[in-house]
Amino acid sequence: MRAAKLTIPQPHGCLIGAHNCACDLPHLAPLNPTTSAHHRPAPSTASLEFALGHTRFAVLSLIAIALAACAQVALASPPDAAPSVSGAAPRAAIVVASLTVSAGGVTRTFTSAELLARSDAAIVAVARDPAYSGRATSYRAVALRALLAQLPADAADTFEMRATDGFVAQLPSQLLTGAATPWIAVEDPAQPWPPLPGQKASAGPFFLIWENAERAGISPEQWPYALASMTAVASPVQRWPALAVDASMPADAPARRGQAVFMANCLACHRMAGNGEGAVGPDLLRPMPATRYFTEVGLRALIRNPAAVRKWPQQMMPAFDASAISETDIDALIAYLRVMTARAAP
Structure with missing residues (x-):
């Protein structure tokens, strides 16, 4: 005092x-x-x-x-x-944040002070940071694989990455061990990061960043910031079977590809008839399906630049350029949404 x-x-x-x-x-x-x-x-x-x-x-x-x-x-x-x-x-007052990691039936809590003090913490440069409008940034971070090595192995094929703002990304476990290297960036309470564009809060206290993201096709929505916890879980289609297209659908059907696009880019914010964990954006089937609320041209415009279609004070949806979602993937996503709409019809 x-x-x-x-x-x-x-x-x-x-x-x-x-x-x-x-x-x-x-x-x-x-x-x-x-x-x-x-x-x-x-x-x-x-x-x-x-x-x-x-x-x-x-x-x-x-x-x-x-x-x-x-x-x-x-x-x-x-x-x-x-x-x-x-x-x-x-x-x-300086607040020490904590990140909860659960796998193999064990839960560990890591504080920001603990992670910043680790001998294996390093400065990681990000050439195009999706959280900060594609600017070049750098962070003090700890390799996520090193943190997971402190917990028992888990057979689950997905890690649920839950943020403090209602964003809940479902990351396939194979991404965390693949060609791109995941890091947990840690915000130092004594030297806070700048606010996110158009917001008052920063990307902290924890932010999943990637080295060589292009090697694994990491989407911008697979960089969860304001991270609070990560938990090994079953895949989305195992927990919410209603999100899966019919098993009889051909492997090369656009809607099947659209399901993967939806899982990587949309499920973190949007539910489908109540299926999912995201709480940032509206449900895409209730009370009205998105494919009925928007024309196909309107949907494409909304995906590319939401602010150009409509603006409201709490708008959170980012713009997805061609490097994030290709035109072919937008075609596939719309095909998937139409299949989901037809299935939900009375």
Whole structure:
């Protein structure tokens, strides 16, 4: 707890009356009201002892007053209050965040302080950061594979990556061990990251980033930020069979490809007739299917640039350019949505 700082004036030994002295410093009781202390004749021994005695008395009195004032401030101040500096708002308390990882029946919690202090933490450069509008960034991060090595092996084929804002990505386990290298970037509370574009919060406290993402076809939605937990789970189609196209559908059918596109890019935010975990965007079948609410041209425009179609204060959907979702994949996604709409029809 910090108490308000009090300045204790230091006596400067001016021995003339305050009404005759031009200085702003505190004054002792005058010995000679008509003689300047700065040019006074040498005082007698008795006068000097008298002056020193008054000086000691003044200093002790000021110290006593200061201590009493500090005690009053301490009693009046709330436990977490901090004085503002030059009119600035009080500085917020530093919060140490934690990331929960569950696999193999074991759950581990890693704090940001613990991860930042690890000897294997490294600076990882990101050439095009999807969270920060494709800018080049760099982070202090820990290899995700090293964290998972501290837990028992798990036969689950998916890791559910849950963020604090309702975003829930379903990442195939094979991505985490494939050609791209996953890292957990850790925000240092003492040196916070900049706010995300158009938002007040940063991508912290934890952010899944990738090295060589292009080698594994990692989509922008597979870079979950504001990460709170990751859990080994069954695949989405095992947990929500209604999301799967019919088993009889040919392997090269556009809708089957569209299912994979939906899982990688849409399921983190959108549910389908209640199936899924995402809570950021609307359900794409309820209360009205997206393929009936939008024309095909409208759907394509919405995927490419949502803000150009409509804007609202809580808009969260990013734009997907051709490097994120190709035209062929948009065709496949729309085919998948139409299959889901036809299945849900009464």
